[in-house]
Amino acid sequence: MTHATVLKIRSALLAPAIAIVVSVVVSAFALQVSGHSSVAALRAMFNYVTTTDSLVSILNRAAPLYVVSLGVAIGFKMNLFNIGADGQYRLAALMAAGASSTFSLPRPFHILAVMLIATAVGAAWAAIPGVLKVTRNVNEVVSTIMLNFVATGISAYLLINYMRNESQPNVAETKSVPKSARLPSLNGLLEDIGIHLPRLAVLNSFLPIAIVVGILFYILVWRTRFGFDLRVTGTNPAAAKTSGVNAKAMIVKTIMISGGLAGLAATGFLLTDFTKYNETFPLGLPFTGIAVALLGRNHPGGIAVAAFAWMSVETASRGLLDEKIPPEISKILLGTLLISSVISFEVVRRRTLTQAIRQAASATPGAHSGGLPPTEPTPAGATA
């Protein structure tokens, strides 16, 4: 490994390390102040989270969180703040749930069709703030937040009036997703390679889908012209425009991808553990996705770690109940983790840049004295 690579890795790990230390210290302080043992709390959380059951549950919930976070992150990449993932996700879950039982297809195609419906609904709903932004200059933060309320209203209306399961008159819920549209579990596959999960721990196959989406995200953003345009627009909109990027088209496309991923994330629950859309369907996820995208620095690798860590802490907090410690301490831990990581990443980024500038300056002695031998009038004989 070269010296430069070592430095790069060191600075990449420095920021999260600082953030973790700070958040653990703050949480421990909060525990001590409220009269609990921080050591006992940490031990309880660690013990709870390191069981196979917990691990499977974390992975099952981290996978949809990962996909929704990628959606938020692609917007962030070009300074587009899609706060409306909640509405996109909600409408997609409802529509996909309602539509899934209206047609039948052989299994893989049925699954694929429902996923496409969810993605399309999310993308279409996200297109509204995109079009408003490019045509009417409406700030997408405001419009997406407001459209979340609209989506909540519309989904309640549609659920009660059109998509309700008539055979269950007392509950507002859709019909169950047909068996042919449900994602299989990975347990069988794991058995084949010699990993035996406990009977009640079912690892969903949305996990590999999320991994594929993460890889596609990386390729799209870092290896295609679209991604290049996206990143330039995010870092320097004026330079992007001068280089020929069509900013309006980029905004609409990007927010639609963002919404599409939010919609796709909904199928991570709908086609697995929650087979119908009702009040128990996990709805808070997209907001967590904003935090996870920030924590993961809008990079698919970072977001994967962040999504896993976030769900681990949330799951681990259940272990605190046995110790009679309020599980809300996990919220303090996650909150401080978020704030301290945002700060420490920025500090490390600036430090790295300063170092790079210093290195470039020292690596090029006489940068201002050389120049080509002048053959025609040179500026040296400047204005008298």
Place this chain on the structure above:
Amino acid sequence: MTETAAPQVLAIELRGIVKRFPGVVANDGVNLRVRSGSVHAIVGENGAGKSTLMKTLYGAHRPDEGEIMLAGEHVTLKSPREAIARGIGMVFQHFMLADNLTVWENVVLGDEPGSRTHLSHKMARDAIVELGTRYGLRVNPDSYVSDLGVGDKQRVEILKVLFRGARIIILDEPTAVLVPQEVQALFTSLRSLTAEGVTVIFISHKLDEVLSVADDITVIRAGRTVGEVAPADVTAHDLAEMMVGRELPRPVPRTDAPSEKVEIQLDRVTVAGLGDRDALHEVSLSVRLGEVVGIAGVEGNGQSELLDAIMGLRHLKSGSISVAGHSIDALSTRDRRESGIGYIPEDRQKDGLCLAAPLWENVMLGHQGSRPFSLRGWINRLAAKKATREIIAAYDVRTPSAEVAAAALSGGNQQKLIVGREMTADPSVLIAAHPTRGIDVGAQAAIWDHIRAARTKGLAVLLVSADLEELLALSDTLLVMLRGEVVAQVDPHTVTTADLGAYMTGARKGTVPA
């Protein structure tokens, strides 16, 4: 005007002001003597140090050496607030008004009359009407600023500083945005102001206007005071010569001749401006293959709009642009660049680079849609890095590697990278805006050589520059722009500096061959 103020009373006296910034001396011994109740014009080329001097006077920064005396008293101005307290007000070239507030609200903003909890509308309105009547600056205090024309907005700006009790008003390029009738109205107001004992400092490039309104003129060149004159004693030609300097290097005559084939042609191109005036009015020009056409002119006379129009960053109100005989009016910026127009933007850090991105990504910028950088939407990183290493070698970009962020390079090296990037794409037209602004002498010579070499190989170059020396050294044909129009075409080999200055400032009308 001399009878309104005793000649001995100096409102402002600056002695030996020196202000250094890292790498440059912006003011290098400036002396200024402004009589109380006079209109004092300060003229000088771009970069001569006028703005730095005004910032010193306005307390925006402190000089490294020299003395500031107000009405004979030594002062140190630590902040604009302190300058305002001492009666110095500044009207900036770009208006700083809140469009959605009314005139009186804008005027009192930050200095509201009334008690601590109550804002007195009446006091505010009365004060504005009173000031307006006294100084001939009539504006309806209840109009919304968004409904006002440019001239009225400027009056509001002046009222703002008068309301704060200014007795010395600095006007930075006040006529740049005005149409001729508004200029006359402004000059009448300035007369009313000085009649009331207010001192006006008037910064301008436009020598005919300076001569008609100023009582005294100070000329600044390269950070130094080069002359203090009375308008009656000088002509616009004299002033232009003082501003620009007497001697300029002559370009070495080129041995080859440009081709006869016109590569890029602008036909009566008009671009709408912010006010009533067009930013660009019926500009026609053409550049042949192997020719460098220079655009001279004081900045803000339509050059930026011209560049934007060619690159497709601004809508044409009328007219048409064609490259190699084909209209490019319907093409997007990307299509224009890919069809062979290279572009060196005015502001390299804002428009030309992504400072946080590595050099090899910056080399792709503007060419991300063409080979070798991408094919069918896929980025080819290896090709980009290889091209970057080639540019680093060929254009002598001083950098440790192609992986460092563009922010790590000095200005000259950033610019060499941009020049290399545009040349490597093998364009047929190069639009170069201020290609050597703010960079060191070595890099400047290198970039000039690259442009000359490309021209010799048959590139059509349109060069916009504020640096007359650069224009004379590179251009085969030189056009002068003033108020959004091409006002003169001159031969760079024979034109005198004084003539050029006169055309640039409107002191003399030139001819433009049809």
